[in-house]
Amino acid sequence: MKPKLTLKNIAKELDVSISTVSKALRDSPEIGEETRAKIKAFAKHYNYKPNNIALSLKNRKTKTIGIIIPEIVHHFFTTVISGVEKVANEMGYNVLVCLSDNSFDKEVLNMEMLANGSTDGFILSLAKETMQKGDYHHLVEVINQGMPVVLFDRVVEDISCDKVIIDDVSGARKAVQHLIDTGCKRIGLLTTVDYVSVGKLRTHGYKQALADNNYPINEDLILKIEEMEDSELQIKEFLEEQNVDGIFAVNEHFAISAVKTVQDQGKKVPDDVSVIGFTDGELSRLFIPSLTTVSQHGTRIGEESARLLIEKLERTPSPDDYYKTILVETELVVRNSTKSKI
Amino acid sequence: MKPKLTLKNIAKELDVSISTVSKALRDSPEIGEETRAKIKAFAKHYNYKPNNIALSLKNRKTKTIGIIIPEIVHHFFTTVISGVEKVANEMGYNVLVCLSDNSFDKEVLNMEMLANGSTDGFILSLAKETMQKGDYHHLVEVINQGMPVVLFDRVVEDISCDKVIIDDVSGARKAVQHLIDTGCKRIGLLTTVDYVSVGKLRTHGYKQALADNNYPINEDLILKIEEMEDSELQIKEFLEEQNVDGIFAVNEHFAISAVKTVQDQGKKVPDDVSVIGFTDGELSRLFIPSLTTVSQHGTRIGEESARLLIEKLERTPSPDDYYKTILVETELVVRNSTKSKI
DNA sequence: ATGAAAGCGCTAACAG
DNA sequence: CTGTTAGCGCTTTCAT
Numbered sequence: 001m002k003p004k005l006t007l008k009n010i011a012k013e014l015d016v017s018i019s020t021v022s023k024a025l026r027d028s029p030e031i032g033e034e035t036r037a038k039i040k041a042f043a044k045h046y047n048y049k050p051n052n053i054a055l056s057l058k059n060r061k062t063k064t065i066g067i068i069i070p071e072i073v074h075h076f077f078t079t080v081i082s083g084v085e086k087v088a089n090e091m092g093y094n095v096l097v098c099l100s101d102n103s104f105d106k107e108v109l110n111m112e113m114l115a116n117g118s119t120d121g122f123i124l125s126l127a128k129e130t131m132q133k134g135d136y137h138h139l140v141e142v143i144n145q146g147m148p149v150v151l152f153d154r155v156v157e158d159i160s161c162d163k164v165i166i167d168d169v170s171g172a173r174k175a176v177q178h179l180i181d182t183g184c185k186r187i188g189l190l191t192t193v194d195y196v197s198v199g200k201l202r203t204h205g206y207k208q209a210l211a212d213n214n215y216p217i218n219e220d221l222i223l224k225i226e227e228m229e230d231s232e233l234q235i236k237e238f239l240e241e242q243n244v245d246g247i248f249a250v251n252e253h254f255a256i257s258a259v260k261t262v263q264d265q266g267k268k269v270p271d272d273v274s275v276i277g278f279t280d281g282e283l284s285r286l287f288i289p290s291l292t293t294v295s296q297h298g299t300r301i302g303e304e305s306a307r308l309l310i311e312k313l314e315r316t317p318s319p320d321d322y323y324k325t326i327l328v329e330t331e332l333v334v335r336n337s338t339k340s341k342i
Numbered sequence: 343m344k345p346k347l348t349l350k351n352i353a354k355e356l357d358v359s360i361s362t363v364s365k366a367l368r369d370s371p372e373i374g375e376e377t378r379a380k381i382k383a384f385a386k387h388y389n390y391k392p393n394n395i396a397l398s399l400k401n402r403k404t405k406t407i408g409i410i411i412p413e414i415v416h417h418f419f420t421t422v423i424s425g426v427e428k429v430a431n432e433m434g435y436n437v438l439v440c441l442s443d444n445s446f447d448k449e450v451l452n453m454e455m456l457a458n459g460s461t462d463g464f465i466l467s468l469a470k471e472t473m474q475k476g477d478y479h480h481l482v483e484v485i486n487q488g489m490p491v492v493l494f495d496r497v498v499e500d501i502s503c504d505k506v507i508i509d510d511v512s513g514a515r516k517a518v519q520h521l522i523d524t525g526c527k528r529i530g531l532l533t534t535v536d537y538v539s540v541g542k543l544r545t546h547g548y549k550q551a552l553a554d555n556n557y558p559i560n561e562d563l564i565l566k567i568e569e570m571e572d573s574e575l576q577i578k579e580f581l582e583e584q585n586v587d588g589i590f591a592v593n594e595h596f597a598i599s600a601v602k603t604v605q606d607q608g609k610k611v612p613d614d615v616s617v618i619g620f621t622d623g624e625l626s627r628l629f630i631p632s633l634t635t636v637s638q639h640g641t642r643i644g645e646e647s648a649r650l651l652i653e654k655l656e657r658t659p660s661p662d663d664y665y666k667t668i669l670v671e672t673e674l675v676v677r678n679s680t681k682s683k684i
Numbered sequence: 685a686t687g688a689a690a691g692c693g694c695t696a697a698c699a700g
Numbered sequence: 701c702t703g704t705t706a707g708c709g710c711t712t713t714c715a716t
Contacts, residue, residue: 001486001487001488002486002487003487004458004487006692006693006694007693007694007695008693008694016702016703017702017703017704018693018694018695018703019694019695019696019702019703019704019705020701020702020703022693022694022695022696023695023696023702026695030701030702031701031702032701032702035701035702049454049457049458050458050693050694051458051459051692051693051694052455052458052459052460053395053398053399053404053459053460053692053693053694054399054459054692054693054694054695054708055693055694055695056395056708057395057396057399057692057693057694057708057709057710058693058694058695058696058707058708059694059695059708060708062395064438064460071424072420072423072424072427073417073420073421073424074420075415078414078415078416078420079415081414081439082413082414082415082441085414085439085440085441089440094438094440094455094456094460095438095439095440096406096436096437096438096439097423097427097437097438097439098427098431098436098437099424099427112391113394113436114436115391116346116391116392116393116394117393117394117395117396117709118394118395118406118436144343144344145343145344145345145346146343256628260630263630282625283624283625283628286598286625286629287628287629287630288602288605288629288630348708348709348710349709349710349711350709350710358686358687359686359687359688360687360688360709360710360711361686361687361688361689361710361711361712362685362686362687364709364710364711364712365686365711365712368711372685372686373685373686374685374686377685377686392709392710393708393709393710395708395709395710396692396708396709396710396711397709397710397711398692399691399692399693399694399708399709399710400691400692400709400710400711400712401692401710401711402692459693
């Protein structure tokens, strides 16, 4: 077990001063041709690599970006991470991943932890509990300290920072419009409770689409689901009571549950009932029937977030800086769970 | 934008020396009751948190562990990460995630990057390309420098380090035995090329199960798939040529493709052909028919890996230290893609 | 009981 | 051209 090579070692070995070594390695013109060559050869031979921690301390920047998400066992977040990782890597940054488990306390803890020098900035999607509480002091604090923050997907108006969101409203609208265009008359909505911003927005899009087409908005056709755990049961009960011929679900799971329930009722998807989900994952693609969905482009969201953050990080802040909100387009991917009934 | 509070600031503010502040905050008995109280009150009020980077430099440990995986958009790896994160968090560690994209070069780069002070140790699953090349110099180097490494899932004999694996052989055996027990006679295997260790081991288990039951081993019934991209096509061709009544697939995707192909051929799963997959994900659970699979307990793997690593990290190495290999049990989850034909 | 000083590994302003 | 020095934020030994 050989100890790590440091400038100090090299200096002693070559009988020069530490700063000479440092300068030589950074190709400073101050250093004589000969010494420089000697030092560089030595360093190369013994594979010298500067210590990141020391650099971080000196430069007051870590070249790592922290990403905090509610859960990782979730296709959407996973694609976002891979997008972030991709551009971060290209720009010489590392990615520190923390999970909030949708818990406010864990989110706060994680942020405090990372804010003390571990990262240069944050990319995050808020925990469900955080949105419910409406307590964003941890974000405000970090931002006040001058660390850039990019919020994605589950964002919130009140915070001044860069944001990357998808056009939830228009995505939902497109989906419902498609149902209407293919002849659905009674369109049910499977959504989440309102404090989850995306649920709220998609609900909004649903209503807009109905209004656009002079369809009545019937609250009985809207199911707001609080807990993932018993969503299946709730959907079942809902679909037994309400007779629908089209369903728009705000996520993959609700959509799958809906398809199963409909099939259990002896009806056919898409012949009797059309179903559209949100969030395009493997599940939607490989399910039978494959699901028509609103695709979210998670990778794009991750890439844009990382770009936004790194841009802030590498530019000296100017007074006329402003916060951007990037809208990543959604796309309706038509598959086999919808079909024209006209 | 207020600057971060440092010991220095506090010292100046309170008109004491830096070391007094440091000691007071760490409850050193050297410091007088009164001063200590004053300093702690001040620190608390202004929410002082020590700078992680400075601590890392001083202590020569970062309290973060690096995890390098081939891909993140993959349910299994995702569960492993969440396991790692869970115990890491409990023990006060952060998790730095890097992706190798199954590329040897990226894996090497990532390791070199993180090895220079960014992490205290590594948890990793080798890139496909790395296994193919059989070049592990980057691992050896890191280990020689005294950084603990834990390999999981895609491991390799030649490296001396802790390992966490599943009993791939016995998992495969259980699966094939189940097919045999339920009356399958011609059992096909959908596997990967041999240099992917898990593919090889599962193939081994398949053969063992057949041998155990005095079934002939027919190489024609084994399909080794190189690229994920055209796996669907290869499986289709394979199943058209070979008439099987049972299929064991070494991952979820192959299993799903098999089910679809079988159904396209006008046959029924599980009535005509039984199918078992490996890796228990949502896909298997929610698919129709739901798939019988060998469950891998990714979270457990992640937890064990993290525990192993942190143990090494927090113990002063003793001469009689040895490397452990932890075997995480697999479990056959019987669902609706298999059915007794007897 | 308090403080000065050294050192973790590196860079950069400043001397020589 | 090369070296000395100070400093990033913190801990810790050693003086006082």
